[in-house]
Amino acid sequence: MKYYQLSNTQYHVSAIGMGCMRIANKSVQEVEELIDTALDCGINFFDHADIYGGGKSEEVFGEVLAKRPELRDKMIIQSKCGIVPGKRYDFSKDYIINAVNGTLDRLHTDHLDLLLLHRPDALCDYEEVADAFNTLNKEGKVCQFG
Template sequence: MSDLMIDKGKRQLGPSDLKVSPIAYGMWRFAGEGEIEANAKVESALDAGITLFDTADVYGLDSDAPFGAAEELFGHVLKARPALRDQMVIASKGGIIPGTPYDSSAKYLREACEASLKRLQIETIDLYQVHRPDLLTHPAELADTLQSLRKEGKIREYGLSNVTAHQIAALQAHLDHPMATQQPELSALAIEPVTDGILDLCMATNMTPLAWSPLAGGRLMLHASEAPTSQLSDVITMLDKLADKHAASRTAIALAFVLAHPSQPIAIIGSQTPARIADAMSALDVTLSRQDWYAIYEAALGAPLP
């Protein structure tokens, strides 16, 4: 039975020339810190080999920080340390308005992108993503906006987040320049992208999946006895079993499950300390067998495969 060895090298973002680490640093918990603490987090991620930094204009609202707080703090770090910019690929997202809730119209998305550039204090966002689908914006309008921003040099590449396979296809039909990425929730607990067409479409059209919440928002770190559902308990139990087998941490096994998929996902972690970042990076040294991978999948599925 063949093993699922994880390629430690950089992964290409779709058909673009952007290449990044297999594990990315997510900045949804980045706001609310001082500049010194923020700089330390960025340095820890870079030192660990992470080169993709994923933020959004709404990041920080969960911690009662103002709209744009995470981007603004990241911008202060980049301004204070200009040399850092060349060491990273910066991704951001727009299109969520608390209370609206979504707007991907040409007017709003352009304003959102330009505001992100100002907060980040950079000239170009490497990867700009529509955060959630706006059901009231025609894909032709969205395609025109994204391509215009790219032609103007405000963004290098673009992608989508939290959409269906049909929504991806609808936008692709109006694009001259292909999308680089799609960002679904994907973990050993959230396995829907494996079968709902998202990862299949990524492989068919050469898009790179960016897996958000690959540790299920920390739920995969609970003790099995604390799990609120039998599904979560079963997944945790299986992860622990495989962690013992591979002499690895539960975190490493959970991330290896995501990274081993043939669509070559990039796992976006939100770890806040050097030790936890290093633990996450150890997933690159884990080689699951096909039996291991399917054992995790079946635990999440709650039933054996036929």
């Protein structure tokens, strides 16, 4: 597997990542097999979003991590937030922080390696977003942002 260093980070991510959008309807055993296969192939990058499967994709992935917490150290986990069904977008500080806390609970982990704004809104308050990012980083809940 080829790996790339993400600019200005300590992360070396696999050239191929595992997108987790469509795992909501899979069993814990099936997701565990997917994760094991990905890791065996050298894939260390796992992409999530709070809206994937209405949070269920993160939940089923998290059940694997709860069962086998040693896997977390082999992964770079990215999640996204900001899309709110029926509302469109919410990039307020409160929403971002609550979304990350929900993601951490569902994934059974204490931090995200990467957090992205999901389809950023050019009209959002960038100072509020920065404040949320700074808070999450200081709390050790998110290491890098985009």
